[in-house]
Amino acid sequence: MTGAEANRRRLLGAACSTAAAAALAGCSQYSEPVRRLRFATGPEGGPYNAFGRALTTAVARRTGRLRIGPVSTAASVDNLRMLDDGSAELALAMADSAQDAVRGLPPFSRPAAVTALARVYVNYTHLVVPANGPVRTVQDLAGRPVAVGAPGSGAQVVARRLLRVAGLTGRRSVRERELGLAESVASLRAGSVDALIWSGGVPTPALSVLARQLPLRFPPLDGQVSELRERYGPVYTAVTLPAGSYGLEEPVGTIGVGNYLMARAKVPQRAAREVLQVVFDEWRVLLREVTAGARLEPRFAISTGEVPLHPGAVAYYRSVYG
Incomplete structure (x- = not known):
């Protein structure tokens, strides 16, 4: 190998090293680490x-920089x-519990630093009893054993408030x-x-299965809505379990409570906006296993009452809807 050839190879090697370094620098400049968000959901x-x-x-599937881990x-x-x-x-949370959290009301000892991204769908309160049993109204529950939801659940909050306003x-x-x-x-x-x-949501799959195994009755609860609103605020609304759900022949009035993301x-x-983009693009899939007929x-999504919207949510809604 001549001296000229050796010099040429050294120059080519240096050029390749420089190009590789530049490529790596470019990757580090423009790529971002994956951001992981833990998502508190509910029971299996x-x-x-x-x-x-x-x-x-x-x-x-939709984003390259964001990953969610459900808990x-x-x-x-x-x-x-x-x-x-x-x-x-x-996290997901029912509107009444979220309102209590930002107010710092029991079971929260102080105002919680939480925000909403969206109101995503409405929960329907189900009072479920055997059709051949003695319970026909909420008042008939007096003195009876009643399953009121798991500790730490929003369902338990609603159940206890319902029982309280029903006397x-x-x-x-x-x-x-x-x-x-x-x-x-x-x-x-x-x-x-x-x-x-x-x-x-309606129908709740576990209750649909139960209704095929045991004739059920769903006593109406809409008579308690006004008292709930008076005591606890407008997070409670009158809604209807539609005919056909759980084999119901007629619609049944009950209590609705929003669910917030x-x-x-x-x-x-940026992460908040990316999550919302996916939610609005994929809502049909996201709600398919949760509640029928929801949009x-x-x-609807920005109606989160006293719970403040996250700044990223505010920016998202302004950018998309003005």
């Missing part, structure tokens, strides 16, 4: 958990506490059984409780 088999799994899959919980109250203490970045306190109190949905269904089927109170205030605005619309 429940609607919050189903929503969380669906959103996890959709985000992984099973007791649901609303637990989820809000996890947001506040930093053990989760995203089922003191000597007329029910015998509460703190059970999650699966345990409540099993207990009603076995006859160890006379009723269960549940708040969820929540976030810690410290979640970066997600901006005017």
Whole structure:
């Protein structure tokens, strides 16, 4: 090899090294690390958990920089506490529990640092009893064993408020059984409780299965809506279990409560906007396993009452809808 050839090879090697270094620098300049957000959902088999799994899959498919890890919980109250203490970045929560969290009302000892991304759908309160049993109205629950939801769940918050406004306190109190949905269904089927109170989408799959195994009655609850609103605010609305659900021949009036997709205030605005983009693009898939016939619309989504919208959510709605 001549001296000229050796010099030429050294120059080519230096050029290749420089190009490689530049390429690496370019990658580090323009690529971003994957951001991971923990998502507090609900118990396995429940609607919050189903929503969380669906959103996890959709985000992984649609975004390159964002990943969501769903975490099973007791649901609303637990989820809000996890947001506040930093053990989760995203969560689902019922509107009444979220309102209590920002107000710092029991079971929260102080105002929680939580924000909303969107109101995503409405829960329907179900009072479920055997059709051949003695319970025909909420008043008939007095003194009876009733499954009121798991500790830390939003369903339990609604159940206890319902019983309170119905006057089922003191000597007329029910015998509460703190059970999650699966345990409540099993207990009603076995006859160890006379009723269960549940708040969820329509139809709730576990209740649809139960209705095929045991004739059920759904006593109306809409008569308690005005008292709930007077005591606790407009988070409660009158809604209707539609005919056909669970074999119902006629619609049944009941209590509606919104569900919020929540976030810690410290979640970066860009991440919040990316999550919302996926939610609005994929809402049909996300809600398919949660509640039938629901739609997600901006005017509905921004209705989060006293719970402030995350700055990233505000920016998203302004950019898309003006």
